[in-house]
Amino acid sequence: MPHGYAATPVGCPGVPPGRPGGRVRRYYPNVTRQLEQDTAAAGGPHFVRFGHFAYESGDHGDTWLSLELLFVDPQWLQRSAGLLAERLRRFSPDVVCGPLVGGALVAQPVAAALGARFVYAERQVSAGGPMYFVPPVARPTLAGRRVLIVDDVINAGSATRACAKDIRDAGGELVAAASLILRNGADLALSERLGVAVECLHSVRWNIWPPAECPLCQKRQPLDSPTGVEG
Numbered sequence: 001m002p003h004g005y006a007a008t009p010v011g012c013p014g015v016p017p018g019r020p021g022g023r024v025r026r027y028y029p030n031v032t033r034q035l036e037q038d039t040a041a042a043g044g045p046h047f048v049r050f051g052h053f054a055y056e057s058g059d060h061g062d063t064w065l066s067l068e069l070l071f072v073d074p075q076w077l078q079r080s081a082g083l084l085a086e087r088l089r090r091f092s093p094d095v096v097c098g099p100l101v102g103g104a105l106v107a108q109p110v111a112a113a114l115g116a117r118f119v120y121a122e123r124q125v126s127a128g129g130p131m132y133f134v135p136p137v138a139r140p141t142l143a144g145r146r147v148l149i150v151d152d153v154i155n156a157g158s159a160t161r162a163c164a165k166d167i168r169d170a171g172g173e174l175v176a177a178a179s180l181i182l183r184n185g186a187d188l189a190l191s192e193r194l195g196v197a198v199e200c201l202h203s204v205r206w207n208i209w210p211p212a213e214c215p216l217c218q219k220r221q222p223l224d225s226p227t228g229v230e231g
């Protein structure tokens with residue numbers, strides 16, 4: 001995510017920005033027990049926050065995941081990447097592509113488990129939303145190959161769509177997209193737009209809205225900042 005989530009919240013007209021906080025909830029019922037236990041063991045109970053957040057995609061939502069915690073315990077990450085890789089083996093990818101930062105950190109062990117190549121995609125800011133590009137020297141790795149996108153989380157799907165465009169522009173054949181965590185329901189819309197299967201290890205339920213339709217903005221609830229809120 002970065003990818004799905006913004007490090008700096010996007011402003012919303014009429015709503016004061018940057019109130020630090022968001023309520024911490026120790027358990028999140030739709031995350032599997034194993035994920036709760038392992039992330040709690042890795043970094044404490046702050047993995048999920050509830051409040052009013054603005055994501056990199058431009059959408060607003062009621063949940064923030066502190067994805068940095070997914071990478072605190074490399075043994076957990078390796079186990080999870082291995083489980084995700086088993087779900088993806090049937091796509092027989094030649095190359096696994098992960099958007100920097102978190103996506104690439106998951107995509108690399110997935111590629112290793114599948115015996116595939118790995119490339120990362122770098123984010124560039126544009127007015128139309130996030131864009132991701134595979135570095136020029138790595139692009140020949142994609143041409144004519146079966147390519148799988150792996151991210152840490154899929155929220156609005158904007159990073160996945162941007163990676164898919166670049167992979168196809170480089171001559172790769174996109175065979176599937178996947179993430180460790182996926183917003184419940186995001187797979188259906190994304191699969192339809194990309195024309196490939198979308199898989200995940202954990203499906204989690206939270207709400208996102210375009211800012212104009214955000215009920216939290218309509219209640220004039222200030223945006224929460226996901227940064228600087230520990231303690």
Ligand SMILES: [Zn+2]
Pocket residue numbers: 012052060061211214215216217218
């Ligand atoms: Zn809002």
